[in-house]
Amino acid sequence: MAHPKQTRTKLRQAYVFDQYSLEIAALNVGVSFATARRWKSEAKDSGDDWDKVRAAHVLAGDSMEDLGRAILSGFLLQYNATIQELHTSELPAAKKVELLTSLADAFNKTTAASKKVLPETNQLATALTVVQKLGDFIQTHHPKHLPAFAEILEPFGAVIQKEFG
Secondary structure, X not given: OOOOHHHHHHHHHHHHOOOOOHHHHHHHHOOOHHHHHHHHHHHHHOOOOHHHHHHHHHHOOOOHHHHHHHHHHHHHHHHHHHHHHHHXXXXXXXXXXXXXXXXXXXXXXHHHHHHHHOHHHHHHHHHHHHHHHHHHHHHHXXXXXXXXXXXXXXHHHHHHHHHHO
């Protein structure tokens, strides 16, 4: 099936600039993964290496924080694609466990590194955890105050978003 040139351009955009995995980019533009892989290979053969352009785009960010966000975002997209693929794969259970263990390790290392590059992400996570723990505490120990907490929580969410988000 012949696809318009615009579809190939959209695929390249999704992969290079939006940082989607090739599988997700192909799905988003409506082509098979095999077609996407072929187009990427053909582009490389003609001098347009999508992976090099993708890496350069990430490195060209405005700041270390932008780079950290791009790396974390790219990892999370890959993480999600891998999880989806594991759900549908026919791999033996032992192999799936091995892959999940490796993926969990990569996730832990990536998030730990991101906390160093993106301290505001760590602060936001901490703030949200504290608010959630407070809500749980109020629900367990002072349930009659839960409606007041909920009333206060909504506008306070804007403060948290402004401060850390």
